[in-house]
Amino acid sequence: MSMDRRQFLKITGISSILGLGASVASATHPIWMPGVDPDLVSPNAQALTAKRWGMAVDMTKFRSEADIKRVVEACHSIHNVPDFGNNPDGTKNIKDEIKWIWKAKFKQAFPEQATELNEHLEEAPFLVFCNHCDNPACVRVCPTKATFKRDDGAVMMDMHRCIGCRFCMAACPYGARSFNWRDPRPFIKKEKQNRKYPTRTKGVVEKCTFCTERLAVGQMPACVEKAPPGGLVFGDLDDPKSAIRRLVSTRYTIRRKPELGTGPNIYYVIGGR
């Protein structure tokens, strides 16, 4: 096809009016999908990568409440998770509450595994968070693909696309998702705010993201870093040589509600040593 100068100017003119000029930069990038061409961006060489990220939780390594609290606080402060504090009557404000990782009793985390006669285990604390499922119900139901699964297994949230319908919260069998019932920013302590991580707006859903922003620069998830040695083991479940895979292959572990077919990737080690 030949194109004279006049035609060329017309087409480039219209393209730039439509804001499609940027995509001219790459020949392979389709013109109808404006935005950054992934081929033009090279990944960080230090980034931690995997086929299927997973985590093993061994609560026997947590010696005290302080060990658990440190992990929860590390996650929540690094991700600018707001703290709504207490109600005027002193009880915890669970109406606005947002949490990415928290402490639950065994009987709450594993309700179908009730061992009524072992009161100690029933009440024992367990850290619970998003299971980054192989077959996530939240991703299936989202009407805008605002929540999606990455190739490395992390289940992610696009807070700029989320319309706040909360279908994902109804679908998640683990209660891992929180909603911003009000503007969260006044409830993030200024001195604690992490300027490297975005805050959220009201009306969107959020949850644990396996710290993909840290993995991208070669750091382990914040919770793993702050946990006692061996308490939280993070790695590639599809790599037979990884520490997590060896742990999960050799020890007795349970997962939360595996019978639902969601394929949770968080393994809980039972009977520590």
Add this chain to the structure above:
Amino acid sequence: MLEKALVGSKRYWMWMGLLAALSVVGFAFYLKQFTYGLGLTGLSRDVSWGLYIGQFTFLVGVAASAVMLVIPYYLHDFKKFGKIVILGEFLAISAVLMCMLFIMADMGQPMRFMNIMLHPTPGSVMFWDFLVLAGYLGLNLLVGWVTLGADKKGIAPPKWIKPFIYLSIPWAISIHTVTAFLYAGLPGRHFWLTAIMAARFLASAFAGGPALLLILALIVRKLTKFDPGKEPIQALAKIVTYAMFANVFFLALEFFTAFYSGIPGHTHAFHYLYHGLEGHTEMVGMMWTSSILAVVALTMLFVPQVRRNEFTLVIACVALFISLWIDKGFGLIIGGFVPNMMEQVRPYWPTFLETMVTVGIWAIGLLVLTALYKIAVSVREETAGVEIDH
């Protein structure tokens, strides 16, 4: 034809004024919610859907119920429904409109609602629900307007409208089936994870919708010269009776499966709704009111003498409507969320603001419904005595 909604008696304008005022009040409360966020409702991370989504679900049923007039009239040539089929179609329009408003009221980021179209996700039931609802609104607007327009001119409606009428039948079934699938496909929500959910939805819709229509038709007859006739009312009453029986039967099936199997997850929600769980009895009064009204309504409808008397029939229909409104517009949603995924009881109750927004949306729906009925009735009054074969 729209001009017919703009002329009316003093009583008509007083009623419209009242509804407009309620709409404005509701909207003012909504603006407050829009500014602050959904935190002004009673919702929490444990009960993340409530009154708004309950009303949406209930009204999808009301909208779908128009098919209970369309099927006898257009498929079985039941001529007696000729006069009231338009009332069903117009009720569907206003019900779908309310559905959409309730969805908008429930959204955390309503300004982004077009993302559903910008990023179409065929795997999401909500994407389909959006499509079928919008389509159903379009179908009913088209069919209602064209058939009424033809009536006004005293001629039969054009032939090309027939395929749209036939299409509206499976479409009506689809809107409520898809709405049921919003709930029935979620792993871990035992109360909703039931194969009979769509069937239950349709049964309750075909009881509640026609019951409302019956009440509306009698109100219209009382206030205007438009007479739907005795027989169509009785035919509607029979539809309501059969559908309500199916609905109560389906609910009983749910009870059987939950309690005979004894699986804890399946029984918890029923315990919470009808008996109270861990000292929380917020829902018990409402749910028993619903059950008692259902039994009363069904008993009244079963007795021919009571059903044939229009006064007692209306009482039965009002009882039935309230019963279903509680069961489906409220209990069904809350039962799915309490106890939560960690088997903790975190109750929910709508706030005053939430209630006022709900009242506002109902007022908008009634406003539109009144205007549409005004048009239909005016046309019918003009052409009284003229029988047109559709």
